[in-house]
Amino acid sequence: MSFENWDEVRTAYQVARIGTVSGAAEVLGVHHATVIRHIDALEARLGTRLFQRHPRGYTATEAGQELLKVAQTTEDQFAHLAARITGATTDVSGELVVTSLPGLTDLVLPTLARLQSEYSGLKVRYVSDARVFRLEYGEAHVAIRAGGRPQEPDNVVQPLTTYYMGLYAAPSYVERYGLPKNETDLAGHRFIGSAEPDSRAPFMRWLAERVADDAVVFRSNETEAMQDAVTEGVGLGFLSLLSARGDPGLVEALPHRPEWDTALWLVTHVDLHRTPRIQTFVKALREAARSSCSLN
Numbered sequence: 695m696s697f698e699n700w701d702e703v704r705t706a707y708q709v710a711r712i713g714t715v716s717g718a719a720e721v722l723g724v725h726h727a728t729v730i731r732h733i734d735a736l737e738a739r740l741g742t743r744l745f746q747r748h749p750r751g752y753t754a755t756e757a758g759q760e761l762l763k764v765a766q767t768t769e770d771q772f773a774h775l776a777a778r779i780t781g782a783t784t785d786v787s788g789e790l791v792v793t794s795l796p797g798l799t800d801l802v803l804p805t806l807a808r809l810q811s812e813y814s815g816l817k818v819r820y821v822s823d824a825r826v827f828r829l830e831y832g833e834a835h836v837a838i839r840a841g842g843r844p845q846e847p848d849n850v851v852q853p854l855t856t857y858y859m860g861l862y863a864a865p866s867y868v869e870r871y872g873l874p875k876n877e878t879d880l881a882g883h884r885f886i887g888s889a890e891p892d893s894r895a896p897f898m899r900w901l902a903e904r905v906a907d908d909a910v911v912f913r914s915n916e917t918e919a920m921q922d923a924v925t926e927g928v929g930l931g932f933l934s935l936l937s938a939r940g941d942p943g944l945v946e947a948l949p950h951r952p953e954w955d956t957a958l959w960l961v962t963h964v965d966l967h968r969t970p971r972i973q974t975f976v977k978a979l980r981e982a983a984r985s986s987c988s989l990n
């Protein structure tokens with residue numbers, strides 16, 4: 695498809711983003727008939743349906759979603775180029791899409807909330823998911839990843855922090871079952887674990903190597919549910935140091951072990967890395983991590 699069709703692609707992007715022809719027409723400053731004409735022409739050129747039409751508006755098909763990813767990235771790149779040309783490099787506005795593993799909300803959300811209070815033009819979408827989002831396809835602007843250093847080409851990778859984990863119990867659990875005296879005294883205790891049998895989290899691997907499967911009495915793929923199970927006294931469970939600090943009633947079941955911890959990385963795409971909203975968020979999150987994710 696040649697460059698002269700960009701108006702049609704941009705129109706389709708706005709329809710996919712907003713969900714209605716009238717909304718897209720308002721944003722683009724054109725008549726709604728122009729929006730419909732662009733969509734029809736683009737679908738004819740591509741030979742596929744980009745949208746499902748229904749009384750409430752337009753919903754992107756799978757092909758439409760793929761187009762949306764490309765158009766989002768292109769729109770961001772044009773905005774970045776315009777900012778560089780005009781020198782408007784201090785405007786923190788527009789959409790900021792951040793993705794992380796589940797369980798990092800306590801670290802990420804306060805920073806996002808603070809930035810939105812400071813920059814009214816900043817629109818945030820925070821997606822917590824175990825899958826790896828493709829930054830080169832515009833699925834996210836900033837990814838927070840755990841484990842080994844990410845190696846994807848065309849990404850800028852920066853260390854964020856070490857995410858410290860601990861094994862905790864509620865007072866009600868301690869009253870009923872006591873606490874293990876050491877690492878060899880885990881038999882007879884009840885544990886909370888991941889619903890994923892092959893979890894790569896270092897603390898879950900540690901647990902799987904030392905505890906029989908039937909000793910894990912509660913499993914979940916939701917970090918919040920696992921934390922609630924700990925506070926309800928269901929069993930011993932791993933929580934981040936940051937989460938545990940929010941509940942001073944919790945009891946540390948065993949002394950901290952470095953092999954439970956994991957490195958966190960900030961990943962951005964090279965084309966958008968220096969945009970004001972991304973740089974502002976990255977700097978703010980690194981500062982927040984330094985102050986909140988220490989062992990002291």
